[in-house]
Amino acid sequence: MIVGLGIDAVGIERIRRLLERHGERLVARCFATGEVRRPRDAQHVAGLLAAKEAAFKALGTGWSDGVSWRQVVVTRETNGQPGLRFEGAAASRAVALGADRQLVSITHDGGLAVAVVILENTGVLQH
Numbered sequence: 030m031i032v033g034l035g036i037d038a039v040g041i042e043r044i045r046r047l048l049e050r051h052g053e054r055l056v057a058r059c060f061a062t063g064e065v066r067r068p069r070d071a072q073h074v075a076g077l078l079a080a081k082e083a084a085f086k087a088l089g090t091g092w093s094d095g096v097s098w099r100q101v102v103v104t105r106e107t108n109g110q111p112g113l114r115f116e117g118a119a120a121s122r123a124v125a126l127g128a129d130r131q132l133v134s135i136t137h138d139g140g141l142a143v144a145v146v147i148l149e150n151t152g153v154l155q156h
Contacts, residue, residue, distance in 0.1 A: 032126045033148030035086025038141045039079040045071035059098040061116075066105075075142035076135040077103045083133070083146040084113055088122045096122060103133070111135050113146065129153050 047055055048071055056068045059078065067073040084101045085091050095118035104112040113131040115123045123131075128148035135144045 030150050030152075031147055032128050032150045033087035033089060033146070035083035035088075035146045036144070037079045037082035037086065038143045039075040039082070041071050041075045041137065041140050041142055044075040044078065044142075048074060061099050061102045064102055064104075072137050072142060076137060076144065079142045079144035080111060080113070080133050080135050080146065083144040084115075084119070084131075087146040087148045088115075088119060088126070090119075090122055094118060094122065123148065126150070 048069065052068070056065050056074070059081070065074060065077060080103045081098060081101045085096060088096065090096045097118070100115065100117040100119035102114040102116065104114050106112050111133045113133050115131075126148060127150040130149040130151050130153075132147040132149070133144060135142065137143075
């Protein structure tokens with residue numbers, strides 16, 4: 030059963046300008062260590078930010094309830110698919126929703142990075 034759904038779009042050019050001005054500070058503020066494989070690639074960073082924003086929406090928190098950028102970690106599965114890991118308040122919120130599976134898809138087209146996040150309760154975990 031779907032317990033959370035979020036979508037977000039981020040302008041790649043806007044992220045390119047932010048990286049030019051704030052580069053390492055932006056990456057350090059928004060991402061966990063090792064999360065960004067290509068920190069100067071605006072398309073890559075925009076996709077990760079879109080996934081995080083979509084996850085906030087799926088959790089139903091936005092940036093409230095103590096959920097912060099670094100508590101939603103975009104991972105890379107061995108097959109190359111993106112994944113998600115929640116930490117801190119984000120993990121607590123996912124547990125409260127009964128989410129035991131996270132699905133994320135990221136795409137880039139027309140100057141945008143777009144991500145969709147689905148949180149599911151597969152019935153494996155009981156809350």
